[in-house]
Amino acid sequence: MPELELFKRALAHENAVAFRTDHGERHYSELLECSEQIARILLDGGRDLDESRIAFLIPTGFDHTSAQWGIWRAGGVAVPLCLAATTPEYEYTITDSDASVVFTTRELSEKLVDICKQHNLRLLILEDLGSESNGELPELNPERRAMILYTSGTTSKPKGVVSTHRNIQAQIEMLVKAWEWQADDRIPLFLPLHHIHGIINVMSCALWSGAVIEPFAGFDLERILKRVADDAYTVFMAVPTIYVKLIQALETQSAEQRDRNINGFQKMRLMISGSAALPASIHEKWTELTGQKLLERYGMTEIGMGLSNPFHGERRPGAVGQPLPGVEIRLKAETGEVVTNEDEPGEIQVKGPAVFSEYWNRPEVTAESFEDAWFRTGDMAVLETGYYRIMGRLSVDIIKSGGYKLSALEIEAVLLQHPDISECAVIGTPDDTWGEAVSAAVVLAQGTDLELEALRNWCRDRLSVYKIPKRLSCVNALPRNAMGKVTKPAVKDLFAES
Numbered sequence: 093m094p095e096l097e098l099f100k101r102a103l104a105h106e107n108a109v110a111f112r113t114d115h116g117e118r119h120y121s122e123l124l125e126c127s128e129q130i131a132r133i134l135l136d137g138g139r140d141l142d143e144s145r146i147a148f149l150i151p152t153g154f155d156h157t158s159a160q161w162g163i164w165r166a167g168g169v170a171v172p173l174c175l176a177a178t179t180p181e182y183e184y185t186i187t188d189s190d191a192s193v194v195f196t197t198r199e200l201s202e203k204l205v206d207i208c209k210q211h212n213l214r215l216l217i218l219e220d221l222g223s224e225s226n227g228e229l230p231e232l233n234p235e236r237r238a239m240i241l242y243t244s245g246t247t248s249k250p251k252g253v254v255s256t257h258r259n260i261q262a263q264i265e266m267l268v269k270a271w272e273w274q275a276d277d278r279i280p281l282f283l284p285l286h287h288i289h290g291i292i293n294v295m296s297c298a299l300w301s302g303a304v305i306e307p308f309a310g311f312d313l314e315r316i317l318k319r320v321a322d323d324a325y326t327v328f329m330a331v332p333t334i335y336v337k338l339i340q341a342l343e344t345q346s347a348e349q350r351d352r353n354i355n356g357f358q359k360m361r362l363m364i365s366g367s368a369a370l371p372a373s374i375h376e377k378w379t380e381l382t383g384q385k386l387l388e389r390y391g392m393t394e395i396g397m398g399l400s401n402p403f404h405g406e407r408r409p410g411a412v413g414q415p416l417p418g419v420e421i422r423l424k425a426e427t428g429e430v431v432t433n434e435d436e437p438g439e440i441q442v443k444g445p446a447v448f449s450e451y452w453n454r455p456e457v458t459a460e461s462f463e464d465a466w467f468r469t470g471d472m473a474v475l476e477t478g479y480y481r482i483m484g485r486l487s488v489d490i491i492k493s494g495g496y497k498l499s500a501l502e503i504e505a506v507l508l509q510h511p512d513i514s515e516c517a518v519i520g521t522p523d524d525t526w527g528e529a530v531s532a533a534v535v536l537a538q539g540t541d542l543e544l545e546a547l548r549n550w551c552r553d554r555l556s557v558y559k560i561p562k563r564l565s566c567v568n569a570l571p572r573n574a575m576g577k578v579t580k581p582a583v584k585d586l587f588a589e590s
């Protein structure tokens with residue numbers, strides 16, 4: 093009998109549809125059966141994976157969720173891999189998390205087979221699993237580690253954020269309560285499944301509630317709009333870039349198509365934006381076009397969701413609302429004082445059962461990230477007439493592009509491997525579609541020349557496509573301060589001028 097609350101709830105909804113695609117429907121009972129099979133195969137006769145890390149690369153949908161649940165039911169820690177990653181990125185995630193098994197599909201296995209050989213790892217192929225009907229599954233204490241998500245930050249290489257089953261349950265429960273998830277909800281899932289937004293806010297909340305998920309391999313604008321016009325969904329969650337793309341699409345459609353889509357959006361009970369700042373102009377444009385008031389919320393891999401505009405009540409453009417149930421928030425001013433007044437900015441610090449337990453294998457970084465048990469987010473905010481507003485990040489080395497958090501330092505380290513680049517500085521520059529665009533200022537080796545397209549092509553085997561610079565400026569020298577340190581605000585000016 094499954095004993096994590098998520099699985100108990102799935103059992104209560106066993107006859108309901110969990111996933112719907114053009115090819116048919118898969119029920120909650122099938123998710124439980126399949127994940128049990130996968131758990132037994134992973135256990136391979138053992139009693140408990142004892143928090144061994146299982147890296148998995150499986151496209152969004154029934155199989156992906158069965159794998160995630162199977163890993164959990166065998167007592168393992170799920171390490172979802174990014175579908176768009178490159179070989180060095182896969183190798184880093186798999187070796188940093190010290191995964192013992194890599195689980196994938198036949199089609200995707202070519203991306204991982206050499207890494208598995210090189211590091212002597214068990215490679216499981218979904219289509220070749222067979223069946224295993226014997227063996228008890230372990231008991232799962234909610235304090236056990238459940239998942240490691242890799243997040244880019246102020247260190248050059250991404251860090252593994254470890255969440256326990258209790259953290260994950262708290263992240264789900266607060267959203268189910270605040271946003272009034274129901275068993276009759278239907279939601280499209282097109283966000284990547286190596287980040288909280290897709291994993292928790294969409295997939296896990298839906299499955300916790302007995303709702304229906306329509307999975308997509310990625311943001312397939314045409315197919316998703318077609319389903320919107322069919323009234324397929326009650327809830328919709330996306331990053332600001334996607335709303336920008338939807339507005340562009342609605343504005344260029346025929347009147348008949350637009351009316352059908354607008355009708356589909358109007359009928360939804362809830363539309364949410366998050367992962368990056370939603371410009372007030374996009375918020376207002378969306379309301380003007382569809383009548384829907386987007387609910388903007390704020391979150392982070394380390395905390396799940398923290399702040400949200402209300403489900404009932406004013407959804408204020410440019411603001412992220414108030415703390416979600418169970419979340420404690422405080423602002424810490426530059427002086428080190430806790431902010432007690434409105435209109436005074438400070439760093440957001442967070443406490444609560446949803447906050448992660450540690451960075452994987454990085455005890456010092458974990459310790460530095462907490463102050464008296466409060467997690468330091470590195471985001472600045474201000475409270476204005478009862479609503480928090482995000483003001484930006486403390487670090488210039490963090491870029492948000494299309495909802496992805498990227499580390500300028502990680503990208504710089506890769507660019508420096510280019511034979512013609514002798515120095516570089518990477519920053520995010522304002523961009524109407526992406527929020528910020530990755531932009532690189534480089535000093536070239538003498539007598540060399542570099543075009544943006546050539547640089548982008550060179551990057552393709554080394555960086556996930558969303559990390560590849562979209563803008564390039566070749567300069568004679570990088571701006572530096574008296575200490576010789578590159579001054580990133582001055583680098584931004586280089587692009588403002590160009």
Ligand code: MCA
Nearest residue numbers: 283287288289311333367391392393493494495496557558
């Ligand atoms: C794709 N490209 C990008 C990005 N995505 N470039 C910069 N930034 C990006 N985010 C590349 C494409 O690969 C392609 O490259 C070119 O840009 C145009 O691609 P296009 O087809 O227009 O884009 P897309 O494939 O439709 O992807 C856009 C997207 C995607 C749907 C917005 O980026 C996405 O799913 N973003 C969501 C990420 C997310 O879920 N973040 C949550 C993490 P080329 O021209 O070279 O072929 S944050 C989180 O979880 C916290 C907790 C939170 O608060 O939510």
Ligand code: AMP
Nearest residue numbers: 366367368369389390391392393482497
């Ligand atoms: P990640 O670490 O990838 O989970 O991204 C989390 C970061 O995204 C946060 O620290 C914020 O900087 C940013 N973020 C998430 N939601 C919002 C929002 N609604 N407005 C502004 N920034 C946001």
